[in-house]
Amino acid sequence: MENIYVLTDAVESRPTRNTLELLGLGHRLAQAAGLKLRAWLPGPARGQAATAVLAAGADEAVILDEPRLDTYQPELWLQALTATASAPAAVILPADSTGRDLAPRLAYRLQSQLFTDAVEVSWSDGAVVAKRPVYGGKAIMTARVAGPVVLTVRAHTASPLAEPKTGGEILREAVQIDEAVVHTRLVEHVEEKTEGVRLEDARVIVSGGRGLGGAEGFAELQKLAAILHAGIGASRGAVDLGWAPPSWQIGQTGKIVSPDLYLAIGISGASQHMAGVASAKTIVAINTDPEAPIFSYARLGVVADYKKVLPHLITALAAALKQ
Ligand SMILES: Cc1cc2nc3c(=O)[nH]c(=O)nc-3n(C[C@H](O)[C@H](O)[C@H](O)COP(=O)(O)OP(=O)(O)OC[C@H]3O[C@@H](n4cnc5c(N)ncnc54)[C@H](O)[C@@H]3O)c2cc1C
Secondary structure: OOEEEEEOOEEOOEEOHHHHHHHHHHHHHHHHHOOEEEEEEEOHHHHOOHHHHHHOOOOEEEEEOOHHHHOOOHHHHHHHHHHHOOOEEEEEEEOOHHHHHHHHHHHHHOOOEEEEEEOEEEEEOOEEEEEEEEHHHOEEEEEEEOOOEEEEEOOOOOOOOOOOOOOOEEEEEOOOOOHHHOOOOOOOOOOOOOOOOOOOOOOEEEEEOHHHOOHHHHHHHHHHHHHHOOEEEEOHHHHHOOOOOHHHEEOOOOEOOOOOEEEEEOOOOOHHHHOOOOOOOEEEEEEOOOOOHHHHOOOEEEEOOHHHHHHHHHHHHHHHHHO
């Protein structure tokens, strides 16, 4: 019998939000296809989350029982996933740096198709049907993929199960690592320090561009972000000028985000920027130029100097959210 696989992540015994979303999606696909959902938990440390992973939708939680898998290293993970993928109909990975790194290599090893950056995945007539934004979010492409497929799925585009699932089985697979094919060595692991909300997890993002006129503009944005419990993003224009750190950059060569609300302030809306926000639910823009491309993506827009609008917006939102 074929299986659907989800690659999971967890902090101690708690699956991450993204993992809960992918397991919810995997469960719905498995139900529709009449297949089993198997969840990979790489390394014994993630294994602590096995019970929660079953409750989140998996039929089987497969702990890859090799301590070296606790830390991500592509050559080791590839070996473990390839060795334990039994008749995969679909393999679901997060569309984060790990998923993007692994997906093409895993697809090659499993001799399967590859579909990246999906924002919607369903099962129809024995095949996976997946959608993703193209041309910087101007269009959505739909692909029907027959045969095994490795998918990366963007955060916030699938919902976790509304009610915990009961039952399921926890399996431990001993993984043999072939050192001869390990060509890289992990020298250091540096956690990115984030003040406030992580962009990838943020439901609301306040983002600034060259129109802010300087780093001091981002200080104003931070006031707004604090009120909205929002993450702070930036265009490459602003990052290149040194007004914001590279970790804030959103777009084709920055982060791909999927917030419910994206506030674009002093950002023109170049296609390379919009490629990073194509799955944002609502975009609101403040820009002095009524012809700026950002207004063709925005649901609400203010044509004005942000310096005049922002103080009023901060005062009004602070008052409204206090009530
Ligand atoms: C290969 C490649 C990859 C790229 N990757 C990315 C990427 O990942 N992310 C990214 O962002 N860009 C990326 N870019 C760059 C992209 O093409 C744009 O140059 C960049 O997004 C522009 O940044 P911006 O909108 O801040 O600046 P601008 O295009 O200069 O726009 C500034 C906007 O601010 C408005 N404005 C000016 N003053 C005010 C004011 N006082 N109040 C309100 N509005 C004001 C202006 O009307 C204008 O619309 C990439 C480019 C290439 C070629």
